[in-house]
Structure formats: structure tokens, C-alpha cells
Amino acid sequence: MRNPLVVGIVAAAALAISLTGCAADDPPVSSGGEITIAWISPDATSSARWEEKDWPAFQKAVREIDPEAKLIQSTAASETEMLQQAEAAVTQGATVIVVNPITSDGALPIADLAKRENVSLIAYEGLIEGADLDGYITFNNEKVGELQAQYIVDHAGEDPTIAIMNGAQVCTACIAFKTGAHKVFDPLVDAGDITIGYEADTPDWLTANAQTQTEQALTALKDDVHAVLAANDGLAQGVIAALKARDLNGKVIVTGQDATTAGLQEILLGNQTMTVYKDFNIQAQAAAKAAVALARGDSDTGLTDQYDNEGKKVPALFLDPITLDRSNIARVIDDGFITREELCSGEAAASCDF
Structure with missing residues (x-):
């Protein structure tokens, strides 16, 4: 999915790194040690997960492996900012950069920089x-789309009319979500079993744009929509x-992805039907292990898969996503992904009867 914040570097105590990223004019956050690893991710515009979940989990995992490691963290709203942060x-001495690119080719200058400066580069979530x-x-990520589409097929009844909000098609993962959904939907459309009444690629992955597109879909379809596939x-x-x-909330199936706090609470309230749960703790731990190993010159990165990146053999790790709805929502608490206090707050508290 789309990625993002800013430039510069500030020294900080090892256990006092800010978890909120940087403001537009502030430097990335760092903390001291012998090896230096940089983390660059999107800002919260595209998803809250990068700053709420992934960065804190990565930081914790690195600390557990090497308490003295120096970490540099920043978020970006553009590819230009990401390159500036990488530079x-x-x-500041980073020998490993972990980056979640905004688009599939927009971070190529960072790859060029890494090669030129002999810096190891790990692509996190999105491919360069x-x-x-x-x-x-x-x-x-194709499975993410498959899970969302299959959930709709299994729960929307006979001959449903479906609207699809894919998100911007600007990254490898973004495209894979859509591809996976259509693997499930297209044969059923061809057989006349479902109708896709509206489909759009939501610009910039913005909530406001998805709202506008849904309003357009409902108007065009005279509110006759049984399910909306929302990509996150x-x-x-x-x-x-x-x-x-x-007055259609709770009456129309709505999918999601990332198991954000807001998304999970909407499931408890009955407004969102499911989300695709990706345990970012596992993903961030894997990134931490690989980053520390590369920084130390160790060969055991834990990346047991391989990806053919246009002829280049890349060590990789592919993790499995999980369908999450009201019936198994307790799993996120059991996994330590979120606390019960965080989930069962505000309006959602009254629905925490599990």
C-alpha cells in the first residue's frame, strides 16, 4: 500500500525513541549503538499501521537482538522525502535501510543510493x-484480496451486487490486492452469479476519496448494494x-485490511464486517532479524524464500494473512497485537462481550 514523512536526524536516548514519526520540518528520530539501521515508512495518510504497529514492533525487536543498536526512524509523504531521509x-552512518516504498518504482533512487554507498536495503511490505x-x-498480498472477495461471496447471499474500492494502484502490493479479489470475483461474474455494480481505484488511499466514491456507487445503484470490498x-x-x-451501515458487508484499532472497533459496532489481519509483529520481527544480521555481516537473515525481481534473485519472506471478523476478533488480543483496553474503549466498549 501507499507509503510516507521527513528529513534530518536527532540523537535520542535508546529507549526514548518517538513512536509518532516526524513533523514536516523535524529530523528523523535516532538512538545510539554500534550498528546503525534506518527505518523509513509512509506517514499515516495511507494507513495508520506504519506508525501505530510496524515501527514500534520493529524497534522492540531490534532492541531485543541488540540493545546497543542505533536506530534512525522517519516517515514520509513523498518519494522525494524518502530519498532525502535515506541520504x-x-x-549518519546507517549500513542498513529498511524502507516501505510509496510506489513500486519511486524508491529506485534509494536502491541506487544503497548500492553506491554499499548499504544493505530491505523492502518492507512494498517491493521496489x-x-x-x-x-x-x-x-x-494476492491472498489478501482473495480473502476479502471470498468473504463477500460466502456471506452476501445469492446474486449480490458488489462495489469495489481498490485503493490507488501505485505499488506491487496494491496491485496484488486487486488481482487477488478478481481471481475470486471474475469467474462468478462470468457465470452470472454476482454483479460488480461499481469499481474504482481510490486516489492516494484517502478515506475521504473512498467516501465520495461510495456515495457515487450508492447513487448509481440506487442503494442496491449488498457488499463493498474496501481494500483496507x-x-x-x-x-x-x-x-x-x-442509514445503510450494518446492512451492507464491508471488508477491510490491517486490523487497525478503528477498523476493529467498527467490527465490534457492526459497521465493518471483516478485516484481513496481518500480524505486523511477526513481519517487523523478521525485518529486525534480517536488518541486524546484515549490519553485522551475518549470513543468517531468516529470509528463507526467494523472489525474482525482474531477473534479480532477492532473499524474501512471505507471510500468510488471516480473515478476522466478530467471531474471532479476540485473536488480536491473544496475539498481543492490541490490548483489550485499547480495543474496548469509547463507543466500542459496550460491544466487548467476548
Whole structure:
């Protein structure tokens, strides 16, 4: 999915790294040690997960392996900012960069920088297409789309009319979500078993754009929609807002992805039907292990898969996503993904009867 914040570097105590990223004029956050690893991710515009889940989990995992490691963290709203952050990190001595690119080819300058400066580069979640990477750690993203589509097929009844909010098709994972969904939907469309009444690629993965598109879909289809495939929980928020305006919330299946706190609470409230749960703790731990190993010059990175990146053999790790709905929502608490206090707060508290 789309990725993002800013430039510069500030020294910080090892256990006091900010978990909120940087403001537009602030430097990335860092903390001291013998090896230096940089983490660059999107800002919260595309998804809250990068700062809420992935970075804290990565930081914790690195600390457990090497308490003295120096970490440099930043988030970006553009590829230009990401490159600036990577350059700053190299200047500060980073020998490994973990980056979640905004688009599949927009981070190629970072790959060029890494090769030129002899810095190891790990692509996290999103692929840098054609780059000679030292690692690629992601979930099976086609399966994400398959799980969302199959959930709709299994729960929307006979002959449903479906709307699809794919998200911007700007990264490898983004495209894979859509591809996976259509693997399930297309044969059923051809057989006349389902109707896709509306489909759009939501610009910039913005909640507001998803709301506008859902309003357009409902108008065009005269509110006759049985399910909306929203590619992530952020888009689902926009879908839900549009449904609420027509008193359709809770009456239309709404999918999501990322198991964000907001998304999970909407499931408890009955407004969102499911999310695709990706345990970012596992993903971030794998990235931490690989990053520390590369920084130390160790060969055991834990990346047991391989990806052919336009002829370049990249060590990789592909993780399995999981369907999550009201029936198994307790799993996120059991896994330590979120605390019960975080989940069962505000309006959702009254629905925490599990």
C-alpha cells in the first residue's frame, strides 16, 4: 500500500525513541549503538499501521537482538522525502535501510543510493521493482484480496451486487490486492452469479476519496448494494461514513485490511464486517532479524524464500494473512497485537462481550 514523512536526524536516548514519526520540518528520530539501521515508512495518510504497529514492533525487536543498536526512524509523504531521509541516514552512518516504498518504482533512487554507498536495503511490505535488494519481507498480498472477495461471496447471499474500492494502484502490493479479489470475483461474474455494480481505484488511499466514491456507487445503484470490498480499513472508514448517511451501515458487508484499532472497533459496532489481519509483529520481527544480521555481516537473515525481481534473485519472506471478523476478533488480543483496553474503549466498549 501507499507509503510516507521527513528529513534530518536527532540523537535520542535508546529507549526514548518517538513512536509518532516526524513533523514536516523535524529530523528523523535516532538512538545510539554500534550498528546503525534506518527505518523509513509512509506517514499515516495511507494507513495508520506504519506508525501505530510496524515501527514500534520493529524497534522492540531490534532492541531485543541488540540493545546497543542505533536506530534512525522517519516517515514520509513523498518519494522525494524518502530519498532525502535515506541520504540523511547514510550520512549518519546507517549500513542498513529498511524502507516501505510509496510506489513500486519511486524508491529506485534509494536502491541506487544503497548500492553506491554499499548499504544493505530491505523492502518492507512494498517491493521496489527491479532493484537489487538484500531482502523483501511482506505478506501474500494476492491472498489478501482473495480473502476479502471470498468473504463477500460466502456471506452476501445469492446474486449480490458488489462495489469495489481498490485503493490507488501505485505499488506491487496494491496491485496484488486487486488481482487477488478478481481471481475470486471474475469467474462468478462470468457465470452470472454476482454483479460488480461499481469499481474504482481510490486516489492516494484517502478515506475521504473512498467516501465520495461510495456515495457515487450508492447513487448509481440506487442503494442496491449488498457488499463493498474496501481494500483496507482506512478506505472502509470512508465507506462506512457514506453508508451511515443513508442509514445503510450494518446492512451492507464491508471488508477491510490491517486490523487497525478503528477498523476493529467498527467490527465490534457492526459497521465493518471483516478485516484481513496481518500480524505486523511477526513481519517487523523478521525485518529486525534480517536488518541486524546484515549490519553485522551475518549470513543468517531468516529470509528463507526467494523472489525474482525482474531477473534479480532477492532473499524474501512471505507471510500468510488471516480473515478476522466478530467471531474471532479476540485473536488480536491473544496475539498481543492490541490490548483489550485499547480495543474496548469509547463507543466500542459496550460491544466487548467476548
